[in-house]
Amino acid sequence: MTMTSRGHILDLISRRSQTVAELAAALGLTRTAVVVQLQQLEADGLVRRGRLMRTGAAGKPGYEYEIVPGSEDRLSQAYGPLLEQLVVVLGRSLPAEQVTAIMEEAGRELARGAALSRLDDPRERLRQAVVIVNSLGACAEIFEDPTGALVVENRRCPFATAVRRDACVCRAAAAFFREATGLPFEQKCERGEAQLTCRYVAELEER
Numbered sequence: 001m002t003m004t005s006r007g008h009i010l011d012l013i014s015r016r017s018q019t020v021a022e023l024a025a026a027l028g029l030t031r032t033a034v035v036v037q038l039q040q041l042e043a044d045g046l047v048r049r050g051r052l053m054r055t056g057a058a059g060k061p062g063y064e065y066e067i068v069p070g071s072e073d074r075l076s077q078a079y080g081p082l083l084e085q086l087v088v089v090l091g092r093s094l095p096a097e098q099v100t101a102i103m104e105e106a107g108r109e110l111a112r113g114a115a116l117s118r119l120d121d122p123r124e125r126l127r128q129a130v131v132i133v134n135s136l137g138a139c140a141e142i143f144e145d146p147t148g149a150l151v152v153e154n155r156r157c158p159f160a161t162a163v164r165r166d167a168c169v170c171r172a173a174a175a176f177f178r179e180a181t182g183l184p185f186e187q188k189c190e191r192g193e194a195q196l197t198c199r200y201v202a203e204l205e206e207r
Helices: 003-015 020-027 031-043 079-093 096-114 122-135 160-165 168-181
Strands: 047-053 062-067 140-144 150-154 185-187 196-202
Touching: 003 020, 003 031, 003 047, 003 062, 020 031, 020 062, 031 047, 079 096, 079 160, 079 168, 096 122, 096 168, 122 140, 122 150, 122 168, 160 168, 160 196, 168 185, 168 196
Parallel strands: none
Antiparallel strands: 047 062, 140 150, 150 196, 185 196
């Protein structure tokens, strides 16, 4: 089975709910091959079993498979281009400080939705915040620099194209970490042509 077959299955189920037999016939695959792929799609939260279909034929009745509501955009590649153009339009339409304020508020809202403030330990909140950004496509890690500052560093930015256009996107991430942890994170990103390094630093007060 290939990713192309997976995509075809999702396309067919998106149009209407279908049984294993219907999918196998439409794709020219064995039922076993289709079942393996459906099990993975179920595990990924993209499809689910729907109605139990009784055809009157011999054998066990089959389920229809359907798209899980709310998962339709899980495999979407539209957000990156849309964000890039949104940054362009905002920069063209508003003063830079307003664009920054909007992006920072978006970062804070993302943190509020994660409800990390319920955790008492700021460092644990930071660890959980990094888990969230890594689940969105980042590859971030936490360390302390020689001055004792907390640093979140990421070399695989999920918004790299937009970030190369305007650092306001980095400010949204810094605001996310500030809101999530209560620590004074500021963005110190390096936007090189060859290498993009996202870096967020919190200078901690001496105890």
